[in-house]
Amino acid sequence: MPAPGAIKTLIADDQQSMRSLIRTSLNALGINQTREAADGEDALRLLLAQPVNLVITDFNMPKLDGLGLLRAIRAHGPISKTAVIMLTGRADRELVQRAVQFGVNNYLVKPFTTQILKEKIEAVFGPLE
Amino acid sequence: MDPFESIKATFFQECDELLTDMESGLLAMEAGDDDSETINAVFRAVHSVKGGAGAFGLDELIRFAHIFETVLDEMRSDRLHLTDEVAKVLLRASDVLADHVAAARSGGSVDEGRTLGMIADLQGLIDQERAAELGLDGDGSDDGADEDFGFVPIVLSLDEPAADAPEVDVAALMAAATAPAGAPPQATTAAPAWLVTFRPKAEMYAKANETGLVLRELARLGDVEVVVDTAAVPPLDQLSAEQAYLSWTIRLRGEATESDVREVFEFVEDDCELIICRDGEPEAASAETPTVDDPESDAPASAVEAAAAAPLDLEALLARVQGEPAPEAAPPPAAMPQPVPEPAQAAPKADPANMDVAGLIALAEQASLDHVQAAAPPAKTEPKPDPKADARAERTAAAAGATAATPTIRVDLDRVDRLINAVGELVIQQAMLSQRVFESGLARSSDVALGLEDLELLTREIQDSVMAIRAQPVKSVFQRMPRLVREVADMVGKKVRLVMDGENTEVDKTVIERLSDPITHMLRNAIDHGLETPEEREAGGKAIEGTVRLAALHRGGRIVIEVQDDGRGINRPRVRGIAVAKGLIAEDAVLSDDEIDNLIFLPGFSTADVVSDISGRGVGMDVVKRSIQALGGRISITSEPSKGSKFSMSLPLTLAVLDGMVVSAAEQTLVAPLSNIVESLTPRAEDVHLVGGRDAVIRIRDTFVPLIDVGMALGFRDEPLPPASGVAVLVESEGGGKAALLVEAIQGQRQVVIKSLEANYQHIHGVAAATILGDGRVALILDVDALVTTSRRKAPRIEKRMAV
Numbered sequence: 001m002p003a004p005g006a007i008k009t010l011i012a013d014d015q016q017s018m019r020s021l022i023r024t025s026l027n028a029l030g031i032n033q034t035r036e037a038a039d040g041e042d043a044l045r046l047l048l049a050q051p052v053n054l055v056i057t058d059f060n061m062p063k064l065d066g067l068g069l070l071r072a073i074r075a076h077g078p079i080s081k082t083a084v085i086m087l088t089g090r091a092d093r094e095l096v097q098r099a100v101q102f103g104v105n106n107y108l109v110k111p112f113t114t115q116i117l118k119e120k121i122e123a124v125f126g127p128l129e
Numbered sequence: 130m131d132p133f134e135s136i137k138a139t140f141f142q143e144c145d146e147l148l149t150d151m152e153s154g155l156l157a158m159e160a161g162d163d164d165s166e167t168i169n170a171v172f173r174a175v176h177s178v179k180g181g182a183g184a185f186g187l188d189e190l191i192r193f194a195h196i197f198e199t200v201l202d203e204m205r206s207d208r209l210h211l212t213d214e215v216a217k218v219l220l221r222a223s224d225v226l227a228d229h230v231a232a233a234r235s236g237g238s239v240d241e242g243r244t245l246g247m248i249a250d251l252q253g254l255i256d257q258e259r260a261a262e263l264g265l266d267g268d269g270s271d272d273g274a275d276e277d278f279g280f281v282p283i284v285l286s287l288d289e290p291a292a293d294a295p296e297v298d299v300a301a302l303m304a305a306a307t308a309p310a311g312a313p314p315q316a317t318t319a320a321p322a323w324l325v326t327f328r329p330k331a332e333m334y335a336k337a338n339e340t341g342l343v344l345r346e347l348a349r350l351g352d353v354e355v356v357v358d359t360a361a362v363p364p365l366d367q368l369s370a371e372q373a374y375l376s377w378t379i380r381l382r383g384e385a386t387e388s389d390v391r392e393v394f395e396f397v398e399d400d401c402e403l404i405i406c407r408d409g410e411p412e413a414a415s416a417e418t419p420t421v422d423d424p425e426s427d428a429p430a431s432a433v434e435a436a437a438a439a440p441l442d443l444e445a446l447l448a449r450v451q452g453e454p455a456p457e458a459a460p461p462p463a464a465m466p467q468p469v470p471e472p473a474q475a476a477p478k479a480d481p482a483n484m485d486v487a488g489l490i491a492l493a494e495q496a497s498l499d500h501v502q503a504a505a506p507p508a509k510t511e512p513k514p515d516p517k518a519d520a521r522a523e524r525t526a527a528a529a530g531a532t533a534a535t536p537t538i539r540v541d542l543d544r545v546d547r548l549i550n551a552v553g554e555l556v557i558q559q560a561m562l563s564q565r566v567f568e569s570g571l572a573r574s575s576d577v578a579l580g581l582e583d584l585e586l587l588t589r590e591i592q593d594s595v596m597a598i599r600a601q602p603v604k605s606v607f608q609r610m611p612r613l614v615r616e617v618a619d620m621v622g623k624k625v626r627l628v629m630d631g632e633n634t635e636v637d638k639t640v641i642e643r644l645s646d647p648i649t650h651m652l653r654n655a656i657d658h659g660l661e662t663p664e665e666r667e668a669g670g671k672a673i674e675g676t677v678r679l680a681a682l683h684r685g686g687r688i689v690i691e692v693q694d695d696g697r698g699i700n701r702p703r704v705r706g707i708a709v710a711k712g713l714i715a716e717d718a719v720l721s722d723d724e725i726d727n728l729i730f731l732p733g734f735s736t737a738d739v740v741s742d743i744s745g746r747g748v749g750m751d752v753v754k755r756s757i758q759a760l761g762g763r764i765s766i767t768s769e770p771s772k773g774s775k776f777s778m779s780l781p782l783t784l785a786v787l788d789g790m791v792v793s794a795a796e797q798t799l800v801a802p803l804s805n806i807v808e809s810l811t812p813r814a815e816d817v818h819l820v821g822g823r824d825a826v827i828r829i830r831d832t833f834v835p836l837i838d839v840g841m842a843l844g845f846r847d848e849p850l851p852p853a854s855g856v857a858v859l860v861e862s863e864g865g866g867k868a869a870l871l872v873e874a875i876q877g878q879r880q881v882v883i884k885s886l887e888a889n890y891q892h893i894h895g896v897a898a899a900t901i902l903g904d905g906r907v908a909l910i911l912d913v914d915a916l917v918t919t920s921r922r923k924a925p926r927i928e929k930r931m932a933v
Contacts, residue, residue, distance in 0.1 A: 020132075062170075102339065103345065
């Protein structure tokens with residue numbers, strides 16, 4: 001049963017409002033160790049400098065999209081085991097399938113509630129304390 | 130503020146930026162740019178608006194954004210092609226989207242008919258069958274979409290990530306997959322086993338699938354032994370990174386059924402050769418897949434290990450994953466990695482350390498590459514320049530430079546204003562201190578005086594920096610104009626192309642806010658009155674599409690905004706006729722062409738025979754002129770018949786400080802804005818004449834201009850100052866009229882902080898504002914324009930050149 005406080009999380013989304021929403025939800029779950037990146041490249045840079053347990057990434061981002069970020073994470077040994085949850089739009093079935101191919105841990109459909117976010121995280125790490 | 134509300138406010142701010150990005154992308158598309166990156170950027174913007182709208186439950190916005198997004202997605206996937214018509218529909222859709230955002234923000238709503246009409250137009254771009262497929266024929270919602278996708282989350286343990294048995298490290302898997310075949314898989318147990326032969330085709334990699342992940346999935350089904358066949362790998366110099374050379378033989382032990390195994394390959398089935406059979410069963414596959422015992426093959430294997438083990442830098446990682454996985458976007462051959470010949474000859478045995486890292490990656494991981502041009506070996510090969518790719522790269526770089534290089538923070542405007550105010554006070558305080566110290570008799574070279582000088586420099590610098598905070602590019606105003614032009618052009622049935630220049634010209638925020646109305650009015654005027662109808666243009670041998678140019682530039686400490694059209698120009702006889710008819714000028718007035726043109730700024734002047742809905746909303750150009758003058762600006766027009774007209778307005782860059790000339794009149798200290806001052810001179814008694822025994826004019830070279838006794842004009846004194854005992858300052862009003870201000874003395878030039886008189890007292894004719902001088906006294910800033918206008922009204926024809 002992982003302590004929420006122990007899950008270091010990186011939020012990658014090009015929209016400040018989305019990052020804030022995700023962060024607010026994470027904080028409500030007790031996940032307080034969060035960092036934010038505005039695009040995939042930025043996220044990768046942060047990850048390489050300081051690995052985290054969980055990456056919640058949007059798909060649509062400039063420079064390096066969520067899929068690219070996922071592939072980069074999986075391709076690089078030291079961070080390849082980072083859990084990745086992909087944010088998708090409602091009808092992005094194709095995207096989810098591709099993300100599965102690249103080893104995404106879970107996906108999260110926008111818009112989401114804190115409860116859904118919790119379930120998605122618990123599906124990866126087990127029930128939160 | 131409620132955190133949710135504050136996030137929502139952030140979202141709307143982002144929307145502004147997204148809508149701007151969207152529109153500039155669409156404008157580029159209208160100009161013929163069908164680059165996938167441009168379309169993608171527009172799509173991304175609309176998608177982000179929709180995403181945020183979803184989070185905040187803005188249903189109307191979601192509905193419209195969804196349809197818009199779907200159409201853009203069709204373009205992205207090349208099912209809908211960019212035409213002029215498509216671009217125009219998209220641009221109009223962007224206007225509607227902007228309206229929806231505005232409505233969501235203010236809690237209002239958008240005219241339903243307009244929305245539905247736009248939706249119909251968007252749907253019209255896609256053929257009906259496809260629209261039905263996309264669910265666009267319905268109400269636009271996609272509630273029915275399957276959200277489950279049959280997804281099974283991949284579980285991770287937070288504490289011991291490596292402990293989970295099914296959790297297989299990709300690098301390890303890859304290394305295992307390519308391990309030397311010296312130790313062939315051994316059938317050690319009697320458990321049922323599947324023998325899978327997996328030979329990916331290049332297409333599989335082109336679709337961004339990865340062998341490693343497939344193998345990983347397979348490993349979940351039971352114990353796997355993986356053997357890679359590298360026999361097909363050509364020598365390094367013949368290796369094409371786009372090709373697939375490797376194949377794998379996997380022996381899977383466990384309870385898995387054949388369909389379990391097949392399911393793993395579900396997504397790659399069509400792009401590989403796949404043979405699944407019971408272990409031990411004689412099958413063609415085993416014959417085709419000879420045991421790999423070629424000793425040569427351990428070099429590529431160690432290369433894999435080297436590549437996997439080597440710490441990859443960000444660049445390399447990015448290079449490997451970037452690029453869209455669309456198969457048609459295959460890189461030109463020239464851009465592929467071309468390993469250098471020498472190491473290539475020795476390739477199989479080469480020490481990996483001496484090999485080019487990119488080459489290694491290409492060899493070892495060609496499996497995972499769909500786009501390799503970014504990983505081309507540095508320096509050693511020179512890809513043939515591909516102009517299109519170069520241009521794209523430049524654009525990307527430019528875009529990256531524009532967005533990445535400048536991190537920004539959002540600050541409440543009030544805070545900035547407080548800072549500016551405080552700095553204004555600081556400037557005054559510093560000036561006062563300097564003056565006191567100077568008056569106290571301290572030597573200029575004393576430490577205190579020198580220290581004060583440094584302080585003054587610093588103060589100036591702080592002031593400039595603070596002003597720069599408020600400075601913003603005029604883009605925020607300009608970006609609203611293409612839409613306006615489209616709407617006005619549609620309304621009056623003219624074809625108009627808007628060209629914008631100098632959008633990045635910076636000016637104080639308060640000035641920007643007030644630029645919008647005059648620019649709007651001038652543009653409307655240019656389209657409605659300036660441009661001819663398409664028929665007239667055609668008859669006149671002009672392009673049917675008229676051009677309106679909106680430009681911003683800095684000139685002499687002011688910002689100049691120009692609106693230029695290539696229309697019919699001002700009809701001078703008609704303007705003159707109207708002015709005479711309305712009693713604005715005398716019938717026999719002698720006016721230059723320029724003066725006639727500028728008559729349109731006179732109050733009550735309107736040239737439109739019928740007041741149109743567009744530019745003649747009961748306000749004429751005089752209102753524009755007044756609002757510009759209120760900002761300390763001036764406006765003028767130049768025109769050439771049948772060639773077009775050009776409005777120029779110039780405004781101060783900031784409304785907070787002013788460069789002024791400090792003068793004294795009737796024992797008062799006054800400030801004349803430096804921008805109005807042409808020259809100063811000591812009047813000679815013989816140059817001053819009285820007109821009608823009362824109003825003085827002064828001859829400056831060959832021109833007579835009114836001589837205004839400032840002390841009297843402002844009511845400080847009843848008796849005129851003898852001209853010869855004062856100084857005449859020749860000023861030019863915003864409207865171009867000249868006058869000489871008679872003052873007692875000139876004290877010097879100074880930058881002053883403007884304090885509004887209206888805000889603290891009330892408006893006084895002839896006074897624009899007040900300021901606080903270095904000695905702490907309040908000084909009034911002269912409203913040169915008002916002074917000149919008053920004097921000219923009194924003596925309307927004096928200024929005219931006289932025969933001497």
